[in-house]
Amino acid sequence: MSALLEFSAVSHAYGARRVIDSMSFSLQDGEIGCLLGGSGCGKTTVLRCIAGFETLGEGEIRLSGRVLADAAMAVPAHQREIGMVFQDYALFPHLTVEDNIGFGLSALARSERKSRVAAMLALVGLVSYAKNYPHELSGGQQQRVALARALATRPRLLLLDEPFSNLDVDLRERLSREVRDILKHEGVSAILVTHDQHEAFAVADKVGVMQGGALLQWATPYQLYHEPVSRYVANFIGQGVLVPGKVSGPRCLTLEVGEFCGLLPLGFAGGDTVDVLLRPDDVVHDDASEQTAVVVDKVFRGADFHYTLALPSGQHVLAQVGSHHNHAIGESIGIRLELDHLIAFKRE
């Protein structure tokens, strides 16, 4: 299967400020990708480069093998067949919902346009709002109109710029699943940009973590979580704590709480001091365990507790524990580590 989108060694600068620094990734046909990063990391600029709103300094962008843009040329934005959903939706305030959705369909015959708009309205569940104006809709409804408008033209690739950031948390989660279902249903490839990891994981097949204009890692959510390639990614994705350890073998590490061996070689020399990533789900509460830790803090999350525990050395770790195990702060509880994925970074 060949790549739909190839983003190769692209750099972009606003004046002297370099916003994207020789960045590469590719997206397969039918895949939903996501660029994840804090504000100012350059993720929106990547999107705008793909859409054709920004010109490239270096590198190349290809769609289905055809060059969309490089340092010398750029296919105009309107000829790229790439749809976009804007963060602020950017609905046309002077057009009704159906006119907004049908906006990009002027090339179609009247009846065709009508049926396409109707199909889109049905797809996003807004049939009864066809004649309303955008300012008469709720935020979530506006968002769906924006999505329908972008999908109506059957773009080869859909770009979504922070599409859920203006919605409340509840709606955000529901809608992000809904959007994924719609995209998959329509078989549309898409790239989403967000700063919210849950959103990224909920929607995307591939997620890229960006920092300072560079793509640190481009992988499936599972890989990102369990095999982060850098300290930054490890910290940025999910929760966890880095605890000191020593390399005791090609695949083994010794921590305060014992020695652990993984399935893969670690790539460190014996005796190196390293930091080891402990996710909350790596730390298992086990009354039978001799290893204990003191409860320092706890957060009840409904289905489970998040405990902050102090090891005898004073090192804090996080533990995710079932909601039946309610322990008081100060109490000493038994724990056990279940480390399938050993993630360690060399001590700096």
Next chain:
Amino acid sequence: MPKLPALSGLTRWRVLLLLLSLLTLLPLAVIIPAVFSPDPAIWSHLVDYLLPQLFLNSAYLMLGVGCGVLLIGVSLAWLVAVYDFPGRRFFNWALMLPLAMPAYVMGFSQLGLFDYTGPLQSWLRASWGDSSWVPSIRSTPGVILVLTLAFYPYVYLLARNAFATQGRRALEVGQSLGLSRVQGFWRVALPMARPWIMGGLMLALMETLADFGTVSIFNYDAFTSAIYKAWFSFFSLDTAKQLASMLVLIVFVLVVLEQRARGRRAYTQSGRAAPLHRLPLQGGAAALAVLFASLVLLLAFVLPFGQIVWWSYQSLEAELNGDLLSYSLHSVVLSALAALLVCAVALLLSYAQRRAPSRVNQMLARLATMGYAVPGTVLAVGIFVPVAWLDNVLLGLFSSVLPQGTTAILKGSLLVLLLAYLARFLAVGHTSVDAAMHRITRSQEEAARNLGWFGWRLVTRLHLPLLRGGLMTALLMVFVDVMKEMPITLMTRPFGWDTLAVRIFTLTTEGEWERAALPAVAIVLAGLLPVILLSKEEN
């Protein structure tokens, strides 16, 4: 406009709206009742010999000037807002300049330049012996051209403002949906700029309809010709008032139709307005852009201004004296005060409409701005009559306490003059301010209210900063319009407050156009002041 939830202070706004409207409606209240006492002899003459042709002429004029100002104003606004070409920054402000030149002055100097006896045709005759093939400027297309050149800045200014505040987001959406920049202009930018463009168009059309000075220079028989003929030739001011009422009715219908057509549509931008990234024009396209802008500027400003500068050079001795300084000072002070007053009231009016957006209130606000559609001299009477009446009542009431020989209390006071300008120019201020008000979203307002801002604080911290562009435009337009205003200043000015426009009147009334050139130059120069300030503000 988005409907705001009912507020406890709603009636307060309604009352304010009513009061403001009444103030500016007073002159109309003097003019309109005349419709109940028509003079049959004069009317049958008008209907038999004048009105059909005059209606047609005015319709041509409106159609021609309407299309002309849209074409020139919108295309230039789009050009300087979206593209980059050599001299763009210069054209950006220079294209406003014709606004500073009174239309009658422009008309007279265009006539001087292009008529049979003007330098162009004289030169043609001297070189080739014949100039009869040159189309006469004293014709329908000639008048349309001159009025278009005089009034296109209204559309240009407002449309530019709209395109600039629209930001690039809307165009990007268009592009992402497969529209080129040119298609984006027609399908996105233009419809979204509609309140601005229509506002500018209405101003230009109202000025065209109410214009008498310019059309009479070309002896073009427009509807106003009938008004003045009825008054000055048939000595029937009542007939003039009846005709003026028809004019108001026509404009009002136009305004209401446009309002209807807009319906429930909103024009607020849903997101941040990222500044437009200007597309550089190269080669032939850049040359065409420069050529077009230069041509408009040349015809609308450089040539007529050059002509009056040349005339004023010839009459320098007679006109350059201390009086000119005092006329200029009066003009600037009056224009500045009037601009502030008009814009303050326009702001209040627009805000009140927003807070109490019922159909009746919309109508009231529309009516309040109708003074712009009435020929100046007729409106001047409409203003003077109630003031004089009030004075007579007051003088009668307080005759015992007032010194003997007192003949005026309000008459001839600065206050009345400023209120008169308000009645005349509220439309100009309101158009720009109200269009900008449409860009403030409901959520912005709600967010601010949520933060505990209300009343004056809300206005100063939210509305004023967001309306800044619109307000500045309004101030500029009212300022230069008051500078040019003649009949109301003549009738209601305090004694000794002769302005540049009054000076032009006293000279041209005896046909001394050349001598009137110097005060006209001074008007243009004073009008430059705010134009430059506005462009500084933008940068």
Next chain:
Amino acid sequence: MLMMGAVLASLSTWSLAEELVVYGARGEQLVKPLFDAYQKETGVNIRYVMDKEGPLMERLKAEGSNSPADILLTVDAGNLWQASQMGLLKPYASKTIDANVPAHLRDPKKEWTGLSIRARTIFYNTQKVKPGQLSSYEDLADPKWKGKLCLRTSKKVYNQSLVAMMLAENGKVATEKTIKGWVNNLATDVFPDDTKMLEAIAAGQCDVGIANTYYYGRLMEKSPNLPLGIFWANQKARGTHVNISGAGLTRYTKKEQAATRLLEWLSSDKAQNMFADVNMEFPVNPKVKPDAKVAAWGPFKQNVINVSNAGSRQTEAVMLMDRAGYR
């Protein structure tokens, strides 16, 4: 603030002892030197409020008995007649004025008087027309002038007055025939002002036209070499049409005596030259010689029909011109 200022400003006016207020439509630059001279001579200060006649009359009407105005000054007889019709004027009681101003140049009811004469006559291109070919206004309607006549717009009161006088003398039928003839003879659309029309005659766009003499004087002073000649119209008939710039006392003047004295002075030998010469007009006072430049145009016979006819027949005249298609 503004309100208080306004009140103070208007209250301060009463204290000036000798002051007259003149509402006028005559260019301020033309009357200012006269008023300055009058103040020097008598100490009476004159405030001049300038506007068009129509608005000035509406102003007087609205102000009623509280009008500050003492005198209304216009540049034509028609508007003075109208002011009198509207009851805005008051008859003067002065033998001096009657002595200074010939009867046909003042109101029979003595509500106003002329102060200078504005003669409206025929001008021609000296390279194309011999004076012998010219005779009267009516003659310009003859088909021999087809395509050779220039006229100013009928909207100007000067033409309205001229036609009103013709109506008074020749009657409706003859006058309408004349006007239709004029319209048929037009070389080009009518002009917005006399100067433009005179320039067109000089430039050869047409051969003859009708204008006020002072426009001719002004133009020739600026460019003395123009091929433009003046011809005194209707000398073999009743004489050249004259109008006046004149004035009357306002109905509610509180300074009747002082105002009458000013009118007397304006019609006197002393002031007449100043009044007329500044604009190259003719004095109304027959004892006063016109300016040398004006006198050089030669003597002419005035039509002595009373100028008030200009007002009483103005509406009729304008309607006639409308019917004849004279724009």
